[in-house]
Amino acid sequence: MEILASIVQSLEEGDEETVSELTREALGQGLKARDILDKGLIAGMNAVGVKFREHEVFLPDVLLSAKAMNAGMKHLKPHFAKEGVPNIGKVVLGTVHGDLHDIGKNLVSIMLKGAGFDVVDLGKDIIPEAFVDAAVREEAGFLGLSALLTTTMPVMKDVVDLVKKRGLSGKLRVIVGGAPVSEDYARQIGADLYAFDAASAVDRLKAAVGR
Amino acid sequence: MMLEDLTMRQILRFSPDSVRPERAAVLALQGMSGDIEPDPRLDAYMDKALDLLGRLCEPSAVYQMVSMPEFDGVFRGSGLNEVRTPLAGIYPHAQAMALFAITLGGPVSRRIAELFEADDFVLGYVLDAAASAAADRCAEAVQEAFGGALVAAGRVPSSRRTLRYSPGYCGWHISAQRGLFDLLKPEVIGVTLGKSLLMEPLKSVSGVLVCGEPGIHEFKNAFPFCGRCSHRTCRGRR
Ligand code: B12
Numbered sequence: 001m002e003i004l005a006s007i008v009q010s011l012e013e014g015d016e017e018t019v020s021e022l023t024r025e026a027l028g029q030g031l032k033a034r035d036i037l038d039k040g041l042i043a044g045m046n047a048v049g050v051k052f053r054e055h056e057v058f059l060p061d062v063l064l065s066a067k068a069m070n071a072g073m074k075h076l077k078p079h080f081a082k083e084g085v086p087n088i089g090k091v092v093l094g095t096v097h098g099d100l101h102d103i104g105k106n107l108v109s110i111m112l113k114g115a116g117f118d119v120v121d122l123g124k125d126i127i128p129e130a131f132v133d134a135a136v137r138e139e140a141g142f143l144g145l146s147a148l149l150t151t152t153m154p155v156m157k158d159v160v161d162l163v164k165k166r167g168l169s170g171k172l173r174v175i176v177g178g179a180p181v182s183e184d185y186a187r188q189i190g191a192d193l194y195a196f197d198a199a200s201a202v203d204r205l206k207a208a209v210g211r
Numbered sequence: 212m213m214l215e216d217l218t219m220r221q222i223l224r225f226s227p228d229s230v231r232p233e234r235a236a237v238l239a240l241q242g243m244s245g246d247i248e249p250d251p252r253l254d255a256y257m258d259k260a261l262d263l264l265g266r267l268c269e270p271s272a273v274y275q276m277v278s279m280p281e282f283d284g285v286f287r288g289s290g291l292n293e294v295r296t297p298l299a300g301i302y303p304h305a306q307a308m309a310l311f312a313i314t315l316g317g318p319v320s321r322r323i324a325e326l327f328e329a330d331d332f333v334l335g336y337v338l339d340a341a342a343s344a345a346a347d348r349c350a351e352a353v354q355e356a357f358g359g360a361l362v363a364a365g366r367v368p369s370s371r372r373t374l375r376y377s378p379g380y381c382g383w384h385i386s387a388q389r390g391l392f393d394l395l396k397p398e399v400i401g402v403t404l405g406k407s408l409l410m411e412p413l414k415s416v417s418g419v420l421v422c423g424e425p426g427i428h429e430f431k432n433a434f435p436f437c438g439r440c441s442h443r444t445c446r447g448r449r
Binding site for chain 1: 241243252339
């Protein structure tokens with residue numbers, strides 16, 4: 001079990017090489033891939049998340065850790081080939097139609113993956129139908145919408161309305177975010193959730209799945 | 212006459228070096244300000260990002276002087292501005308105004324996207340912040356160029372101050388972009404306006420350069436929207 005603690009520590013330090021090595025070693029010791037994922041990689045990312053919220057580390061540090069997590073995942077993925085990588089929820093994510101800003105959305109995707117969510121990233125300039133169709137096809141529990149300009153925010157309402165129209169409310173929850181988006185706006189358009197940044201997106205969605 | 216022309220409409224190309232951002236500005240965009248010491252590995256990413264930026268950015272700008280009535284129309288836009296805005300109290304006192312647009316060009320944005328696609332997201336993120344800071348410096352460069360040209364042409368004394376204001380900020384609704392583009396035609400430097408009023412390339416900035424007595428730019432940041440703004444110190448309003 002010591003090796004899992006070492007993975008957590010190396011992950012916190014964003015030490016890609018060591019995380020990669022230790023993950024391989026842990027598999028070699030016969031540890032279950034699932035345990036290495038939950039108690040090593042995800043536990044490490046959670047610890048980084050706590051430090052980020054407490055302003056002990058900053059977004060680029062979190063990204064170094066996420067990179068280290070990816071290095072570990074490379075060894076674990078083949079072990080989940082049959083049943084897929086275990087996850088705590090599935091999120092279909094994208095930047096709304098008319099908007100091409102995707103850095104913020106990409107960061108949300110990276111942090112959600114780090115927390116153990118399965119993320120399907122549709123990219124940018126996505127029309128409401130494509131969002132909802134993808135969520136249904138993927139059997140996702142959440143739709144994540146990003147916008148960086150006030151002019152593209154109304155598309156978020158179109159997506160929320162379409163979710164309702166298709167009778168998916170409750171089953172498919174919508175979370176919105178982006179620089180000009182606010183909690184108030186989210187409420188106004190009937191979105192289920194709002195998060196200010198990628199770290200709080202993780203908190204909100206974890207709370208929503210009871211973690 | 213020559214000098215007069217210089218102040219009317221100008222297309223400017225800047226060297227990548229002249230818009231190279233300060234490290235502190237790039238760090239600030241990543242949420243690290245003041246005396247925070249970044250991880251040494253992040254310093255290496257910063258070097259790499261600044262190097263890439265130097266090779267990929269193609270900074271250019273265009274400005275064109277506008278008359279007061281012309282700018283009244285641009286400012287009004289589709290009539291969606293906040294009831295009270297700082298700019299409404301500033302520009303009527305201007306001695307000269309010009310619409311402007313700047314861009315860093317397409318290649319740097321494409322590289323940022325490629326880096327994220329290749330999961331090289333640390334470098335992608337640092338390069339994105341560096342490019343945003345460079346876009347800001349480019350806007351500052353066109354501001355200085357216009358202010359300098361006005362003084363050189365003898366249109367204003369050197370004590371005058373030129374500052375930039377952009378649609379989408381401080382209660383000036385982003386729909387003003389349409390009128391601004393109609394008059395300025397920044398397509399000459401490769402900047403286009405989409406239906407949603409998004410400019411392409413992404414790392415582009417538009418606005419108005421307002422030249423006048425330094426005091427005209429002063430305002431108390433106590434407008435209703437100031438409370439929601441993250442630039443509490445009103446960047447650039449030193
Ligand atoms: C840097 C910056 C720029 C840069 C780069 C832009 C870019 N993104 O490439 C430059 C200088 C070029 C620029 C230009 C403009 N900008 Co600007 N810019 C900013 C600034 C300061 C930061 C944006 C940024 O890059 N943040 C970093 C990224 C990583 O953060 P993010 O995208 O917001 O994502 C985070 C959160 O929002 C959230 N999130 C994002 N998506 C999602 C999705 C979900 C589901 C969830 C839960 C969370 C979430 O998590 C992310 C990570 O923590 C913001 C103000 C601000 N403080 O946010 C204004 C801002 C975005 N800009 C604004 C404006 C108006 C403009 C211009 C129109 C100005 C002009 N007239 O030139 C232009 C438009 C450019 C264009 N191409 O059309 C406005 C937009 C609002 C509006 N009025 O529409 C803002 C909000 C400033 C303001 N007025 O308050 N800008």
